[in-house]
Amino acid sequence: MIQQTLTQLRELRLSGMANSLLSQIEQPATYEGLSFEERLQLLTDSEANDRENRKQQRLLKAAKLKLSAHARDIDYQHPRGLKQSVMASLLQCHWINKAQNLLITGPCGSGKTYLACALGETACLQGYSVKYYRISRLMLALTQAKADGSYSKALQNLAKIDCLIIDDWGLEPLTAAQRNDLMEIMDDRHEETSTIIMSQLPTDQWYQSIGDNTLADAILDRLMHNAHRIKLKGESMRKIQSNLTDGEHLE
Missing domain, CATH: 3.40.50.300 (P-loop containing nucleotide triphosphate hydrolases)
Structure with missing residues (x-):
């Protein structure tokens, strides 16, 4: 199910969220103490940062x-x-x-x-x-x-x-x-x-x-x-x- 979720996230072009979810899966000791809301916030923050970074790179390339x-x-x-x-x-x-x-x-x-x-x-x-x-x-x-x-x-x-x-x-x-x-x-x-x-x-x-x-x-x-x-x-x-x-x- 996790693999299916990761695939869907990437198909939806939510690569930042997918990478953050993968990190949470690979480092359970770091995240298991967090609430669902806190973990979800980490996913959305990662996606926002990833999009901002991609936008900056597009602008620099176009410049x-x-x-x-x-x-x-x-x-x-x-x-x-x-x-x-x-x-x-x-x-x-x-x-x-x-x-x-x-x-x-x-x-x-x-x-x-x-x-x-x-x-x-x-x-x-x-x-x-x-x-x-x-x-x-x-x-x-x-x-x-x-x-x-x-x-x-x-x-x-x-x-x-x-x-x-x-x-x-x-x-x-x-x-x-x-x-x-x-x-x-x-x-x-x-x-x-x-x-x-x-x-x-x-x-x-x-x-x-x-x-x-x-x-x-x-x-x-x-x-x-x-x-x-x-x-x-x-x-x-x-x-x-x-x-x-x-x-x-x-x-």
Whole structure:
């Protein structure tokens, strides 16, 4: 009968409950003193935890974060202008719940992508949907969506993401079509969902990088008016953390 119950639980996709029941069977001395209600509560708690863990893994897989970054590993000792109090607040993810944005600027190698991915991972663990794109890949995906007739659906999917991460903003000039795509994305997400932007360019150069004053005003107004900002500085962390000595570098 127990085996039949375990099979039925798994068929009903209650694997957490099934595993917990199996543990109770295999460790009778641990559980025999508990009441029926207490043992049932343990089963339901196990199922709830199992579902939460599976949801987190699904969100992390869907996010496709560029780096496996963790909040606990963020370096606050490197002199790059990163305030621990600011990160501590952002890692609470209240800004995502309020549909606010985050702009991270700084030189190449200052850790912009790592910070964004650490925030993305934390958001996934708290149940928010996240997706990482380099801006060139995002624009390419939308171009392909136009070609196969799925452009409207692609925009709808982007609009639903709780935290959209866009890397390498301003690295390459935008075409007219790409500027229009960005306008569509920012308009759909405005005050509905959150966006993280990373760029080597300071924000006062973003207007010029977009390339059209009218669209730049419209895009950046939606992006910047409720945005938190992190301005990193200093020498590249990649250079400092390099494991190669001068003698090991290939000529």
